[in-house]
Amino acid sequence: MPASGIEVLFEGRNLVRLLGGLWTSLWIALSAMAVSVVLGLPMGVLMTSRHRLVKLVLRIYLEAIRVLPQLVLLFVFYFDLTLVTGVNLSGELAALIVFALWGTAEMGDLVRGAISAIPRHQYQSAAALGLRPTQVQFHVVLPQSARRLLPLAVNLVTRMIKTTSLIVLIGVVEVLKVGQQIIDRNRFDFPDAALWVYATIFLLYFLVCFPISRLAQALERKLDL
Amino acid sequence: MELSVLRAYLPAYLQAAEATLAIAGLGLVGSTLLGLVIAVAQYFRWPGARPVTAVYVELSRNTPLVVQLFFLYYGLPKLGLVWGSGVCAVVGLTFLGGSYMAEACRSGLEAVEPHQSQSALALGLGPGPALRHVVLPQALALATPAFTANAIFLIKETSVVSIIAYPDLVYVAKDYIGNDYNTSEALALLVAFYLVILLPVSLGAAAWERRLRHAGFGD
Amino acid sequence: MSTIGLATRPRRAAASTLGLVLAAACLIGLAGCAADSDSGPDTSAAGSSPASATTGSSANFRDVAQIQADGTIRIGVFSDKAPFGSVDAQGDYVGYDIEYGNRIGQDLGVEVEYVPVEAASRVSFLETGKVDLILANFTVTAERAEKVDFLKPYMKVALGVASPESAPITDVAQLAGQKIIVVKGTTAETYLASQYPDYDVIKYDQYTEATSALLDGRGDAWVTDNTEALAWTTQNPGFVTGIASLGPADTIAGAVQKGNTDLAAWLNNELVDLGKEDFFHQDYELTLKSVYGDVVSPDELVVEGGQV
Structure with a gap:
């Protein structure tokens, strides 16, 4: 049987290495997501504040982060920030910072949207019942917002994971880089390995993101939005 | 930051911006057409459309463009399909954007009330003309905010095409970083060019959305 | 600790790139808010950026004593350029440059951590202290020598x-x-x-x-x-x-961060010592011979003791 190249995947620790590379991406995505949730919640609440300066500053932050391609942000942080601060910023850390900044902005906007979607009469009724403003937030607004927020936040996780595929461009050894190493290593014996390796990576990303997307859809239906 | 360096780099960036806009434009057209076909096929329940489009939408949405491009550019030649980097970029953007555009069109179509097409049919229009003259114009107007959001998303996504040696803005920036080590100048121009391209679209979209909202009933 | 300030030019320039992002942000923010039909905001505070977090920076390289104290040397190598530097199916680095790196680690008495680099990022990996040493088929050129300190050569090219x-x-x-x-x-x-x-x-x-x-x-x-x-x-x-x-x-040589004279001196001495035992000829036999066969003779490529 002529060598198709698929056997490259099962040679040595190649498959384990690919999965290890994928884990690097996932780890960065999930850590960034955790930071984004923690920082995005207060940010979203603050964005609904009536304080104009607070709103302005947050809005500037949101738009600045969102208008530029994530890759450009990665470049700016990875290549430039180290020169600015003298701090040795590894590719992983630069990626984590950029994704956390971006995720916080997105998350904040989702929270803002969820809070704004609460009908005015909810506030009025709560106030009429004698709840203080903070009580209104914690007992009335946030629980209802959370229902709307959950599917959107889960969706943000898949976006985050997909975006981590960019970090190969700042030299992080993740699943794509491992794939390239395998392809290069087998260049002479299995010239067609590229097809299989890239197809595998395609599939791996799909296998990770698809269930999460489905979860988001299911949540959306279940919470009847 | 040295102005002379910025000036020297400017022509290369202008050329690269053109290249970026070219694939962004073609990718937008491609994904809009694809999205429209899918949305219409689902709307009219064409036989077989559901499973096929469902598989496509899931694949498109749950894989990164970078991986799609690597597969198209470095994987497919092993099957005898050698596409240039520009073609791969447009195909990749269309594959990615099609599912998002389909969603935008779908929500637009569903927002057009059924009696609109019923009335059109009752007035004697065929299904084709009814779609073209009555339903689609309204659906597209309703889908505009989602459409512009997708457009911004797609333009931003073009930033990765340098991995398949397409000479876009990032490609040029990496070139200057790698050869001249003028990291700061190269990055400053990169940021500036993306802002010049994306800001007007973003601001225009925001303004357009506000107009639409104010045109609606109540809140 | 030896301190050499990073060149101020890139620092200032970098700050202005971040500044540009922020300035643009202000623009959007202002435009957005102004269009929000609220009266124009009169906030001038928005311009002062939180992003320009500058710390007093000093040179961020490690000298020999620090590397030995930390127990690990970080070496930037290619991971996809066989037979000079690549990764085998076990995930281990192998190749001509790697043999040299392993020997350096052994003689320094430290572990070697290999960091994969791309051709275009080799200089910035050194400049930013992400690696102590580059052994990635690095051709010596005048432009590069302005940014990094090259060692004595170990190959001709x-x-x-x-x-x-x-x-x-x-x-x-x-x-x-x-x-x-x-x-x-x-x-x-x-x-x-x-x-x-x-x-x-x-x-x-x-x-x-x-x-x-x-x-x-x-x-x-x-x-x-x-x-x-x-x-x-x-x-x-x-x-x-x-x-x-x-x-x-041209020649190919290792490189360290500009000003890391201590590490450079140690490595150049090492290279002279290695020359006495024909180390790079052995390295050639081990990693390159099987690739070049009789097409090339080792003396056409190999440089011993840093003497071309």
Whole structure:
């Protein structure tokens, strides 16, 4: 049987290495997501504040982060920030910072949207019942917002994971880089390995993101939005 | 930051911006057409459309463009399909954007009330003309905010095409970083060019959305 | 600790790139808010950026004593450029540069942590202290020497041109009008840009991508180090190195961060010692011989003791 190249995947620790590379991406995505949730919640609440300066500053932050391609942000942080601060910023850390900044902005906007979607009469009724403003937030607004927020936040996780595929461009050894190493290593014996390796990576990303997307859809239906 | 360096780099960036806009434009057209076909096929329940489009939408949405491009550019030649980097970029953007555009069109179509097409049919229009003259114009107007959001998303996504040696803005920036080590100048121009391209679209979209909202009933 | 301030130029410039992002942000923010039909905001505080977090920076390299105290040396190598630096199926680094790196680690008495680099990022990895040493087929050039401190050389190199056997390129003039593949940030790219600016060059980030492109017929020739061209064409039937020596004769050497004289001195002494035992000839036997066979004699490539 002529060598198709698929056997490259099962040679040595190649498959384990690919999965290890994928884990690097996932780890960065999930850590960034955790930071984004923690920082995005207060940010979203603050964005609904009536304080104009607070709103302005947050809005500037949101738009600045969102208008530029994530890759450009990665470049700016990875290549430039180290020169600015003298701090040795590894590719992983630069990626984590950029994704956390971006995720916080997105998350904040989702929270803002969820809070704004609460009908005015909810506030009025709560106030009429004698709840203080903070009580209104914690007992009335946030629980209802959370229902709307959950599917959107889960969706943000898949976006985050997909975006981590960019970090190969700042030299992080993740699943794509491992794939390239395998392809290069087998260049002479299995010239067609590229097809299989890239197809595998395609599939791996799909296998990770698809269930999460489905979860988001299911949540959306279940919470009847 | 040295102005002379910025000036020297400017022509290369202008050329690269053109290249970026070219694939962004073609990718937008491609994904809009694809999205429209899918949305219409689902709307009219064409036989077989559901499973096929469902598989496509899931694949498109749950894989990164970078991986799609690597597969198209470095994987497919092993099957005898050698596409240039520009073609791969447009195909990749269309594959990615099609599912998002389909969603935008779908929500637009569903927002057009059924009696609109019923009335059109009752007035004697065929299904084709009814779609073209009555339903689609309204659906597209309703889908505009989602459409512009997708457009911004797609333009931003073009930033990765340098991995398949397409000479876009990032490609040029990496070139200057790698050869001249003028990291700061190269990055400053990169940021500036993306802002010049994306800001007007973003601001225009925001303004357009506000107009639409104010045109609606109540809140 | 030895302190050498980072050049202030990049620092200032970098701050202004971040500043640009912020300025743009203000623009959007202002435009957005103004359009929100609220009365115009009168906030001037928005301009002062939280992002320009500057700390007092000092040189961020480690000298020999620090490396030995930390117990690990970080060496930047290629991970996709066999036989010089690549990763085998076990995930281990192997190759000519790696043998040298392993020996350095052994003689320093520290562990070696290999960091994969791309051609174009080699200088910035050193500048930013992400690695202590680069051993990634780094050709010595005047421009690079302004940014990093090169050690004594351990290899000789010129450019070479690989092309399909069916349409071999044997003279540089033949490259006119052809599609030429290069890897970004290599001497091949700068040489072509300075000598033949009109040539049609396609640039890739990674070696894998460049060789894939050549195999897939995306270019008519690949210009790269002649060592690399010979190694690759020897192993790839259907391709030849039609031009084995192009451009100036250069050398390949390790490099450390600018000003890390302590580490540089130690490594240069090491190189002289290694020369006494013909270390690089053994390295050649181990890693390159199987690739080059009889096409090349070791003395054409190897430099012992830093003496060309």
